[in-house]
Amino acid sequence: MDPWIGSQPSLCLDLRVGLPPLGHRQATPGVAMVKPKVLVEETFQPLKKDPEVVALETELQRMSAENRQLSEMLTAVVAKYEELQTQFSDMVTSGANAGGGNPSSPSEGGSVSPSRKRKSESLDDSPPPPPPPPQPQHPQHLHMPSGLAFADQTECTSGEPCKRIREECKPKISKLYVHADPSDLSLVVKDGYQWRKYGQKVTKDNPCPRAYFRCSFAPACPVKKKVQRNAEDNTILVATYEGEHNHGQPPPAQQNSDGSSGKSAGKPPHATAPHHHQEHAAAAAGAVTGEQAAAASELIRRNLAEQMAMTLTKDPSFKAALVTALSGRILELSPTKD
């Protein structure tokens, strides 16, 4: 979770259920769950104060109070996050001072190649020696739309030296969490790049298979991607990126085919993953222009908003309240009502 959350007006949990149209609905396109509002908003008119209206108003007030409560909770979470981040950076700083050894020096690490190489790999293909990650530093800003994406890079600050060296020599690893339709069985994460699937495996800790992709836009691109559904919430796809692209982002025309260029281009481009976020494409790229970075930032915010919406929709009490409010309103406005 980024600290800016607390200061983002767009993240206010004020749902404005039942209020007149806002006029700037597109500010949070990802928050799909409030779509039913349209039913209410477009026919909203001042109503006479009958008991149902009173009940609705009461409910509205109750939900507003709940919203405020949630906002406060969010603020508290952000504060705690910042506190923890401060503690963490302190620990890293002290650890770095005490640790001594330079963690990130892949070239010094006895040619710890990005991955163990099979004996056959260097036979005839003899590709140019795998270029070290263009930017050895590990920018953590890449895509961590929320605390969810806080991953591997922070886990190797302590523990066995060997493991640590191994971890540090890995290509840059980042994770991306994407909301996908549960009925969508494909493991395609639209991030703007072209990916070629080269394997799929069922892992022990997750019944959902994990798909392995390579960047197919540039043959020499070292980036790999693993995509797997979240074990706990299979509406969430977890994309793990390893390495950095050594090329720019494909032009939009090519982005459409994403991880399924060529053959699967026959499918409707959006039929497989309507909720995927191309937004993170630029962020995932590693090499982004200022404009792309700005776009990515905006898109990341949208993604965060969607994640928050997901969290809310998973809350039974929130759902119940929403359903109660909406159903009451719909029944009231229904022409077949007696």
Added chain:
DNA sequence: CGTATTTGACCTGCGC
């Protein structure tokens, strides 16, 4: 026919 995907087999690292 060319290219991408699927999928079983194989390779490698790691823990016991």
Added chain:
DNA sequence: GCGCAGGTCAAATACG
């Protein structure tokens, strides 16, 4: 040394 699990290869298959 052995077995397990993750990752990758490559032949078979599917599709435009």
